[in-house]
Amino acid sequence: MSNLSRHTSPINGNKTIVSKTTIKITPQKPFYRPIAKEIEVFEHAYKNKLPILLKGPTGTGKTRFVEYIAYKLEKKLITISCHEETSSTDLIGRYIIKGAETIWINGPLTKAVKEGAIIYLDEIAEARPDVIVAIHSLTDHRRELFIDKLGKNIKAHQDFILVASFNPGYQKGFKELKPSTRQRFIAISFQYPSPQIESEIIENETGIEEALAKKLVHIATKIRNLTELGLTETVSTRLLVDAAKLIHSGLPKRLSVKVAVVEPLTDDLEITNALTDLCDLMI
Template identity: 80%
Template sequence: MLVNIPYYHAVGKEKEVFEHAYKNKIPFLLKGPTGTGKSRFVEYMAHQLDKKIITISCHEETSSTDLIGRFIIKGAETVWLDGPLTTAVKEGAIIYLDEIAEARPDVIVAIHSLTDHRRELFIDKLGETVKAHDDFMLVASFNPGYQRGFKELKPSTRQRFIAVSFEYPETKIETEILVKETNVDHDVAKKLVAIGNKIRNLTELGLTETVSTRLLVDAAKIIHSGLPKRLSVHVAIVEPLTDDLQTVEALKDLCDLMI
């Protein structure tokens, strides 16, 4: 059976750092803007280590109950159903909490005992404490650019992790990523990366988020499948960035000149 190996291009020593964190049972935190390859990196490392990965995309409604588990009605009985975090703790999987700062505060409280020397999970509804499997690893990510006030990770939480910062790759590497991911022509990939870098440097536009590698990959995919280049750049890069009509038109004009 063919195994689909996640593609990841290392930009530093992040692989080695992750491996040592796993070996020493230390939680791992990925910091960086959206679309810089954080989730792909975790998938890649799980494959390299031959470990099951359970991913939770955290949001403002994500609670500790969603992660730990709950009682459900099954026929005439009330039974306990383990949540994804409890499952990972018991089975020795990698649990990946994507955008952890978006989750409710009780999630942070729930994982504290898993991120220090105790490596245990307390299930209050059962009155039980579960010791983590020897292979269990907790990985989390967050985007510092999103953090405002109550969503900021506290030092008491951050200092429980080994942390690595993710940024947009340098031009050569980002071009290689586009070609590898989409089979698009190298010259087209190079132009898309140039557009991405140009927009990233336009700080005067006041964009909440800038062009991610993910957006460039999407543009390359639809160009490779036959959609005209200018239209592809408009719908895959410009439109997702902003709803301001003047900014959209300015970005379209800029991209038309560069593509």
Template identity: 55%
Template sequence: MRRLTPKQLQAQHRRQGVRPTAEQAPAAETVTQTGAGEPLAEYRVTQEPYYRAVGDEIELYEAAYEIRMPMMLKGPTGCGKTRFVEYMAWKLGKPLITVSCNEDMTASDLIGRYLLDANGTRWQDGPLTLAARHGALCYLDEVVEARQDTTVAIHPLTDARRILPLEKKGEVVKAHPDFQLVVSYNPGYQSVMKDLKQSTKQRFAALDFDYPEHDVEVEIVAHESGVDADTASKLVHIAERARNLKGHGLDEGLSTRMLAYAGSLIARGIDPLKACRVALVRPITDDLDMRDALDAAVTTYF
């Protein structure tokens, strides 16, 4: 079945006197219409995301992008990995397609599949194919959550070939010169069943992320939540005490994201003790003794 180009498709519709709906057009063509001629316009980061560098990660990433090296971001939940990717997409002026990985995600979810509609069968590119075809950054968030047979699908794009075979369609997509693949995961959740194969890991350069030093994290929390520096500092002190309990009753410490949530509630007039219980203590544990310990840390500063 021959696939029409966007111009051919529009001409056919004009002859037939119909206007194609979003459901009737292939995904890439639909985006072209909504993006005023640019296939990935809706994926562009148009405003600068706030990101506070804590080292040389920006320079290292820029150098990696110059040679289109696949990148792996490793760090705990809520430490800024996703914000960093958004910032780099804005800084480089490239579209960003983000995929939140999960254990039910199949290779077809990434690559694409044939769909049925009123006009018959049509192919719809998946997010990975869309990025490779048109030159976006494709960000696979928490990639270890995906099944290993799914992550193997990225291998041809992460070596010198830079191709993506679409076996069901009988097509080989050559990656656009601007395409880059970025993945992230939390090493704290690694296990025998949930980890990347060595054959996958060794295709990436890696950047380690962690929670920032105290003064930097205070600046971030204050900016993101709107609280004053003193309140932000108290929240960071609470987080630092909680992070010391990781592995001693807590699976994960309080993230910078959670501190921003608590600060946002405080900035809107919620009592600090209540804000911390709702945004910091209750989400992270159901253990009553651990809740009491964290509540005590909160009352120490508020």
């Protein structure tokens, strides 16, 4: 993230690993294609210091949207890719031994709170429960971070804002955000863009001709409507961009679609063969 319709060009940023957490700072302008009123909503939320939850399937542009907004507002962006081992300590900070002394090192969340950066918790539901507890006081009127190991509260900088993303379809029945947590955010829903916009994004990202971009979108639309297959995830704009890049670089069209669109969706051999046949006919 974070739609890809909104994302498009690869972003090169400095990356630092902090206790299995990746921090990305992205200073250059990303391509983003607005779909509705999401930019306007974000700007008003920012003015009112309201935390924001981005909801939607993978590959619909949530992360690219945040990168675009950070550039537009000229704010530092720190992105945390959450997973099952992401803890509050990873975000807040820890003591480390340096030489003969023990020193405190601020985590990315603490840095963002102090410096007034945008912090983006990507796939927040994947993180451990203590992360949710840690951000509670940052998502209400208090706007402060409690660091228990230091025994102090830190008031958030006036420019600080917390953004999180959540994939309801993927998490359903597995890891859900509690209603008490969801209601601490304003929420923006992300879905796949219209065929015209999605085709425009693919063209812009890869340089392939319009007719081929439209064929890829048509394939995606067809597969997205095959709900009886029971796929956990369906074809994202990101996958279409990947397929288009392979085609543009010279890989045969059918093979490009198979490895970039079909294979990432499922490991079921029958479904893979059926989708491959379908794509071969449509491409």
